[in-house]
Amino acid sequence: MANPLLDHASPGDLADRGQTFETEGKIQDFKRLLEIVEADLAEVPAQLVPAQWRMAPVGIKLDFSWADSKKEFPALTGQVTANIAALCQRCLEPCEIAVETELKMVLVKESPRLKAAETAFSEFEVWELAEDTIRPLDIVEEALIMALPLSPLHSSRDLCGQLADDVVQEKSGTARPFADLKSQMGK
Ligand SMILES: [Zn+2]
Numbered sequence: 001m002a003n004p005l006l007d008h009a010s011p012g013d014l015a016d017r018g019q020t021f022e023t024e025g026k027i028q029d030f031k032r033l034l035e036i037v038e039a040d041l042a043e044v045p046a047q048l049v050p051a052q053w054r055m056a057p058v059g060i061k062l063d064f065s066w067a068d069s070k071k072e073f074p075a076l077t078g079q080v081t082a083n084i085a086a087l088c089q090r091c092l093e094p095c096e097i098a099v100e101t102e103l104k105m106v107l108v109k110e111s112p113r114l115k116a117a118e119t120a121f122s123e124f125e126v127w128e129l130a131e132d133t134i135r136p137l138d139i140v141e142e143a144l145i146m147a148l149p150l151s152p153l154h155s156s157r158d159l160c161g162q163l164a165d166d167v168v169q170e171k172s173g174t175a176r177p178f179a180d181l182k183s184q185m186g187k
Contacts, residue, residue, distance in 0.1 A: 005060070005140070008133040011074035011107040014064035021062040021136060027084065028054040030141040036148070040087045041094060049094055053085035056096075060140055067106050067121050072113075075124065078103040080143050086152035091160035098155075101147040107134065 005021060028034055034054065041049050059081040067075035081100045088095040105125040108117045109132060117126045127139075154160045 003137075005137040006135055008135055010133050011064070011076070011129070012071075014076075014134075014136075015066045015071070015074040017064070019062075019064045021060055021078075023060050025058040025060055025137075025140070026054065027056045027058060027082065029058070029137065030144065033084075033141055033144055036145065037085055041085060044087065044092075044094055050085055050096070053094075053096075056083050056085070058082040058140070058144070062103070062136055062140070067124060073117055073121065074107045075121075076103055076105050076107060076139065080140050080147075082144060084144070084148065086148070088154045088160060089151045090153050090157065091162070091164040093154075093161035093163070095152060095154040095159070097149060097152045099144060099147045099149075101143050103139075103143055 005023065005025070009019075027037070037053070059079070061080075062076060062078040065075050065077070067073040079100070079102055081098075083096045083098055085094050086097050087093075104123065105127045106117050106121045107127050107129055108114055109129045111128070114126060114128055117124075157164065
């Protein structure tokens, strides 16, 4: 079955159609996210890694519209939720982190219009697009990656593995894949 999240479309067309998506994906649909999590879990003994983490559901709600009455600035609002496997920074065993991120963005192609968009739509995040078209799935993936915590932890210390007491001092100052990624994105 064709997945419209994978189709390239211009944000203006999506806004004109009032395109909405309410669907469920899986972690494995997101290639870059998959690579990040795999890198994070690479050092973990295989028997500790949750077998089905790639199949965990990703809840996707997207709503395209125009941010302005002149229909110059396409807007995207929505919500993305997922439970993502990660390496707990307290015990160095896999944990599952609940990621929930709200989207409220204006999609802008031409750089000269970026400033105008930032001024006019201060309540929106302004996303600069490299291409004339977007794949909604790519925006969902970017939002998920941006929402990953720098220091994932088991939700309760009671869930941590036995290393928890030793790790805290030993690991401080160690670079992590998520941290590297976020600093690269800022450039
Ligand atoms: Zn832990």
